[in-house]
Amino acid sequence: MALGDVWAVTPTGLVVLVNALIVSVVLVALGAFLAHGKLTSDVPEGRQLFGEFAIGFFIKKAREMSDGHDRAKVVGVVTPFLGTFFFFILMCNLIVLIPIPIVNRPPTSFYSVTLALALSAVIGNIVLAAYFKGGLGALKHLFWPNPMQWVSEFTDVLSLSLRLFGNIGGEYMTLVLVAAVVPVGIPLILHVLGLIPSFVQALVFTLLIASFLASAIHHEAPKQKKAKRSWFHRKRSEPVAQS
Amino acid sequence: MNPVFMALVAIVPIAAGAVTAAFAMRLISVTALDGMTRQPEIAPQLFTAMLIAMALVEALCIYTLVVTLVIAGKIVV
Numbered sequence: 001m002a003l004g005d006v007w008a009v010t011p012t013g014l015v016v017l018v019n020a021l022i023v024s025v026v027l028v029a030l031g032a033f034l035a036h037g038k039l040t041s042d043v044p045e046g047r048q049l050f051g052e053f054a055i056g057f058f059i060k061k062a063r064e065m066s067d068g069h070d071r072a073k074v075v076g077v078v079t080p081f082l083g084t085f086f087f088f089i090l091m092c093n094l095i096v097l098i099p100i101p102i103v104n105r106p107p108t109s110f111y112s113v114t115l116a117l118a119l120s121a122v123i124g125n126i127v128l129a130a131y132f133k134g135g136l137g138a139l140k141h142l143f144w145p146n147p148m149q150w151v152s153e154f155t156d157v158l159s160l161s162l163r164l165f166g167n168i169g170g171e172y173m174t175l176v177l178v179a180a181v182v183p184v185g186i187p188l189i190l191h192v193l194g195l196i197p198s199f200v201q202a203l204v205f206t207l208l209i210a211s212f213l214a215s216a217i218h219h220e221a222p223k224q225k226k227a228k229r230s231w232f233h234r235k236r237s238e239p240v241a242q243s
Numbered sequence: 244m245n246p247v248f249m250a251l252v253a254i255v256p257i258a259a260g261a262v263t264a265a266f267a268m269r270l271i272s273v274t275a276l277d278g279m280t281r282q283p284e285i286a287p288q289l290f291t292a293m294l295i296a297m298a299l300v301e302a303l304c305i306y307t308l309v310v311t312l313v314i315a316g317k318i319v320v
Contacts, residue, residue, distance in 0.1 A: 162306060162309055207298075
């Protein structure tokens with residue numbers, strides 16, 4: 001294949017691009033709608049409540065990995081990173097429910113899309129680690145404590161992309177094959193069953209990125225000397241027996 | 244090559260992968276459910292850990308699926 005063919009516009013590539021663009025536009029519009037209007041720091045209601053409910057999980061995840069760093073900085077950077085991946089993949093998976101023939105092909109059922117997502121996730125992890133720990137710290141994570149640690153980054157790309165592609169692509173393939181045999185009734189059941197993997201795979205992708213990121217930006221606390229404890233100042237850990 | 248032989252070569256790995264992944268998932272889900280019923284207050288944490296573990300197991304099965312799809316694409320009848 002010549003290099004020029006990579007940039008050639010094919011029908012399949014057009015479907016991927018258009019569907020991914022539709023998802024992005026819908027997500028941006030939804031975000032703008034939810035953040036529009038008065039925001040309060042009191043008890044939220046209406047749109048703000050829904051928006052806070054949607055990103056609350058990722059804020060919790062970001063807080064868990066912020067030990068030893070500036071918490072506001074970590075939450076402010078990591079939450080959008082995780083949330084974007086989750087909602088983009090979720091919407092890409094759920095686009096199969098739209099009853100319009102060409103638009104309902106989920107972009108995540110193409111390997112190129114999942115590979116791009118996984119690559120951007122892993123490179124983003126390295127960039128974020130460099131942002132929080134400095135370039136040297138990020139480099140150290142690739143070669144320490146295991147000198148071959150950098151190999152695992154590549155296998156992460158492979159496993160993340162193949163998992164998402166296998167689940168969503170396999171589900172879509174099953175749907176198409178069954179709909180060709182029994183076009184009425186059975187595809188509805190398959191759609192309902194397909195809601196579970198489309199949600200779980202988006203969640204799993206995000207959780208795995210979060211755990212990789214947590215191990216990448218983990219702050220090693222300096223070793224502390226153990227305090228000397230004399231035996232008579234020892235705290236009683238066992239309850240005193242009542243006489 | 245004989246298409247029947249090629250079809251067998253494509254089918255056997257995915258069957259073996261699915262069976263072994265099913266056994267591993269059974270172990271994961273039974274253990275997680277056991278923990279959840281013993282201690283319902285940490286059920287959400289257990290559920291997330293269970294999902295991650297299941298995804299890691301499932302990835303191995305997906306690899307065999309990809310290999311199967313590659314082989315199945317080469318069958319010429």
